[in-house]
Amino acid sequence: MDDAGEIHAFAASLRREGSSVWSAASNVFSASMSREDGGGGDDEEALRWAALEKLPTYDRARTAVLAMPEGELREVNVQKLGPQERHALLQRLAWVGDDHQRFLSKFKDRVDRVGIELPKIEVRYENLNVDAEAYVGSRGLPTILNTYANVLEGLANALHIIPSKKKKISILNNVSGIIKPHRMTLLLGPPGSGKTSLLLALAGTLPSDLKTTGTITYNGHTMNEFEARRSAAYVSQHDVHMGELTVRETVKFSAKCQGIGHRYDLLVELSRREKEANIIPDPETDVYLKAAATGEQKADVVTNHILKVLGLDVCADTIVGNNMLRGISGGQKKRVTTAEMLVTPGRALFMDEISTGLDSSTTFQIVNSIRQTIHIVGGTAVIALLQPAPETFELFDDIILLSDGQLIYNGPREHVLEFFESVGFKCPQRKGVADFLQEVTSRKDQRQYWIHGDEAYQYVPVKELAEAFQSFHVGLALRNELAVPFDKNMSHPAALKTSKYGASMKELLKANIDREILLMKRNSFVYIFKATQVVASTLGSFGILIFMLLGGFLLSRENVKKWWIWGYWISPLMYAQNAISVNEFLGTSWNKTIPGFTEPLGKLILESRGLFPEAKWYWIGVGALFGYVLLFNILYTVCLTFLNSFDSNKPTISEETLKIKQANLTGEVVEASSRGRTASNSITSRNTVDDEAASNHATVNSSPTRKGMVLPFVPLSITFEDIRYSVDMPEEIRAQGVKETRLELLKGISGSFRPGVLTALMGVSGAGKTTLMDVLAGRKTSGYIEGNITISGYPKKQETFARVSGYCEQNDIHSPNVTVYESLAFSAWLRLPADVDYSTRKMFIDEVMELVELLPLKDALVGLPGVSGLSTEQRKRLTIAVELVANPSIIFMDEPTSGLDARAAAIVMRAIRNTVDTGRTVVCTIHQPSIDIFESFDELFLMKRGGEEIYVGVNKIKDGYNPSTWMLEVTSAVQEQITGISFSEAYKNSELYRRNKNLIKELSTPPEGSSDLSFPTEYSQNFLTQCFACLWKQSMSYWRNPPYTAVKYFYTTVIALLFGTMFWGIGGKRHSQQDLFNAMGSMYASVIFMGVQNSGAVQPVVSVERSVFYRESAAHMYSPLPYALGQVTIELPYIFVQTLIYGVLVYAMIGFEWTAAKFFWYLFFMYFTLAYYTFYGMMMVGLTPNYNVSSVASTAFYALWNLFSGFLIPRTFGDVTQTFDDNGVRISDFIESFFGYHHDFLWVVAVVVVSFPLLFALLFGLSLKLFNFQRR
Secondary structure, three states: OOHHHHHHHHHHHHHHHHOOOOOOOOOOOOOOOOOOOOOOOOHHHHHHHHHHHOOOHHHHOOEEEEEOOOOOEEEEEOOOOOHHHHHHHHHHOHHHHHOHHHHHHHHHHHHHHOOOOOOOOOEEEEEEEEEEEEOEHHHHOOOHHHHHHHHHHHHHHHOOOOOOOOEEEEEEEEEEEEEOOOEEEEEEOOOOOOHHHHHHHHHOOOOOOOEEEEEEEEOOEEHHHOOHHHHEEEEOOOOOOOOOOEHHHHHHHHHHHHOOOOHHHHHHHHHHHHHHOOOOOOHHHHHHHHHHHOOOOHHHHHHHHHHHHOOOHHHOOOEOOOOOOOOOOHHHHHHHHHHHHHOOOOOEEEEEOOOOOOOHHHHHHHHHHHHHHHHHHOOEEEEEOOOOOHHHHOOOOEEEEEEOOEEEEEEEHHHHHHHHHHOOEOOOOOOOHHHHHHHOOOOOOHHHHEOOOOOOOOOOOHHHHHHHHHHOHHHHHHHHHHHOOOOHHHOOOOOOOOOOOOOOHHHHHHHHHHHHHHHHHOOOOOOOOOHHHHHHHHHHHHHHHHHHHOOOOOOOHHHOOHHHHHHHHHOHHHHHHHHHHHHHHOOHHHOOOOOOOOOOHHHHHHHHOOOOOOOHHHHHHHHHHHHHHHHHHHHHHHHHHHOOOOOOOOOOEOHHHHHHHHHHHHOOEEEEHHHHOOOOEEEEOHHHHHHHHHHHHHHHHOOOOOOOOOOOOOOOOEEEEEEEEEEEOOHHHHOOOOOOOEEEEEEEEEEEEOOOOEEEEEOOOOOOHHHHHHHHHOOOOOOEEEEEEEEOOEEOOHHHHHHHEEEEOOOOOOOOOOEHHHHHHHHHHHHOOOOOOHHHHHHHHHHHHHHOOOHHHOOOEOOOOOOOOOOHHHHHHHHHHHHHOOOOOEEEEEOOOOOOOHHHHHHHHHHHHHHHHOOOEEEEEOOOOOHHHHHOOOEEEEEEOOOEEEEEEOOOOOOOOOHHHHHHHHOOHHHHHHHOOOHHHHHHOOHHHHHHHHHHHHHOOOOOOOOOOOOOOOOOOOHHHHHHHHHHHHHHHHHOOOOOHHHHHHHHHHHHHHHHHHOOOHHHOOOOHHHHHHHHHHHHHHHHHHHHHHHHHHHHHHHHHHHHHHHHHHOOOOOHHHHHHHHHHHHHHHHHHHHHHHHHHHHHHHOOOOOHHHHHHHHHHHHHHHHHHHHHHHHHHHHOOOHHHHHHHHHHHHHHHHHHHOOOOOHHHHOOOOEOOOOOOEHHHHHHHHHOOOHHHHHHHHHHHHHHHHHHHHHHHHHHHHOOOOOO
């Protein structure tokens, strides 16, 4: 087939992707056209274009005119570019990302000239309801008992024996609306309003366990008529990436998998029409379209474009990183999540909280770029933002406002304030509209916006607001429009995708193999913890055990019970062992006979072990193993395709929370005793609590209170002068010829933070805000620090400083299997002084929880980010509360409002303000402050990219503009180039700089009569209290970790039953050596499989907790040894129960001698064997940087232990004097001569078995104390 034919076939395959019941034409872009003359360009270029016009359409679609760096114009085939041409192409296309709007305008003009209509999508949702069923209160916690109860209840429900005890929770309640193309839609709503569920439903990715009613249509087509996941793109609020891949590799992999969509068909039709109309296309857009639609570099072209648009080109070759691996910043990680979906050819975008961690200037640029795409090309976009700045808010055309699952508004942005004024609420002049919209539905915030001063205020519930919108003119127009169905015939054939994947199976396979090779080269198989991997490890071991026991090695074929013989025939190891044994023992070296036998020695050996002696079994074995490889890969693919995640992202819901949610809908008020900490609530009408609401409003907006800050403390200041921080120069930079050995990230930073002063640390991404905070807080684990840091005039000592400081990290790292209250209680227990009694500590915790509005979530499980438990904003509030309960004098907060909506951010800032007004020193990095939040700061510390300060002092800003956006814009590198001013130099030459230096000097001198920080002990609590606290926390974590504990017990029970039925009654059989081998095989297999399973299952649990340990130990909550002791001790009772389950079942079913001594020796060896395997797994995690390395290293040692151990022989057979029937040898003599085991050595063996778990536990504790694999 010639090249043109190949391209034609390729185009046909691409058209199949867009073909459907709506497309009858050969090309989805074939429609009416307009003829227009074009021309232009210099002579040489015109000649080349004249030559291109003579080519067939499909050849013309892959040929472009490319300007080389030396000025030469070269005609190239974009499918077959050489290295020089590829480099020139990427340089030529750089302008696409730099001037996104110009490129889009040129592209749109080009398609308009030939009359091609671009596909558009209109999304409608009508009477949409989303409900969930969940256990409420303590029953919702995933404890061991609850897990077993849920399984039994689920079976009973399926058999209709008992009704379900789950309660229905309404997430979205009868919402209807239209999302139109060419318009940007902003989705707003307070936490728990249903924003994420709406986006998931519209994108067709809503979890299957949620009950959905109503209709969602794209261009009039329901979701069963097309592939919604390919026609739309959903950007998650959770940043889940492979930390070992670079930014470019991550986005490029996404581009490869999602394919080019309709771009090739568009290019072919565009080229055909331009040729007919004698139009010469713009060369820059032409080369981009051809490169992005054909050729090997198409993924590179699209990737580079998106990286440029999102500002990720500066970190394109930096690894993404994770909690244990230093990589890009949190804001950049959020943009990577967005980039992965923007490379999709889908025409509808549903984006969930894409601005988390971004400064307001960057957010504006990204949203503006998306807006340009939507308006010019005709896409559809719904974007949920938490704290949009006013200028970002103005970029949107439509607003969707949700609250408690009700649709409050869906329509043009211009009319939203008019609607709320019609129901009695007005946005203040200096209030951001987005902030107002998220607060006006809240019971606590609504009163301040009431405009009818002559009428008594009463809370207007969410349900009434939703009903009022239906009678508002925008709501009426929306209802009328929904009443007229969308004409399906108006849908563009290329708008909706019908194929499930965007690339061929061959391309998908190649992309995945290439990624795995990259990971292998970096010596790290990526691991993202999920509970499913603990379950997979356990169930995987279960499968291997079945195959091993029934493979014919431990138990010969003749001794397999008849009810298990089917397992023998399906075991892959049976075929493997027969094949390899036949290959060996039927060889010439074993083709000899021995006296008394006529058959060769090799055949006799095979028959004695129950193996097949025929040569054909070699090929049978090879064929069977090849078949199993195919079968397991097919099953693996099927599981990935159809099975959902083991965990669902559901926080535990209390009865009180459900009542509050219902009260917000109806306007009734929940009165809870003990300030909301019990569930004994009553509901009263809203009219009886007007005075209470007024009192509450006055409290929120009055002068700062001292709530939650009643414990005594010492006010402290911190000064720093000429701080420089550098790291070793990366190898990739040195390879480019850079001779410097160090890369300086902070360049001579000086400043001071004082008690009672709230300081905002601001700057664009990459300015070094978090780096400076890490240096000051003593959290850096690598790099080189220079300069002076003093605490109230005395040189900083990290040991004492950690006792008086708190650090709220950007990444919310918490133990996943404890509740919110338990997390706070643990922090307060270990960080407050020992003289604070329990009742005072509990009262302090309750006040802090009320301060940051965590009381309704006090019994909620924390869970894992993006997998289960708390939402992003709830987790952020928990991070702040964990530090506040420590009652520190100096608090560092790294983006405390990142991931919060405007109302939640205001709550957090009020809590921080209250903290500051008690005389504490507080410093916050902050990205997107509203005017209200920005004005709550006393001073500003502004940094520029490159780690230099450019302003320190009281803020002054012009009216009517978002402060952070204005500040970051006027101090950007572009403005420095335009004005010719270096802001860092201007600041250092200013009077303000000199005043600040004098202040630093003044604060660096200790006041008279003061003394340096000192404490009688290194930690707040003594060693025993630390041990008890760590053990308490671990007990809660283990009890609520059924994927580890409950599954382990289930596994143990099943394995015991398997062993018992497979080896039934063999304990009393001593007639031949084979009987003894069978009995010993049962004990050997139990040690190997149960032990290895325990070791492997504990490693991911310890690995997750180790990230929390690094945060808590950096705060000097405890020393490593009490933590290790708590982790080790909590395993002992669980191992004991496991030993009892296994030992009693197996000992009885196998039929070993029923004497007390023998039975307890059996349990003794089994218990300590399981203990040392478990502690060995924990030790390996402590000695290695991550779970992946520990897993690989452990496997190597399992093999050595297995190879050199022999069979474990307890007293069960060692003192038996009975003889074998076949040769008359005493059993004890045979064991001593054959294995070298002496019964008199039993007590020594017992001591050694006990010493192994002690040794591994000690090494685990020492590894935590001596090694820190966290890189920051």
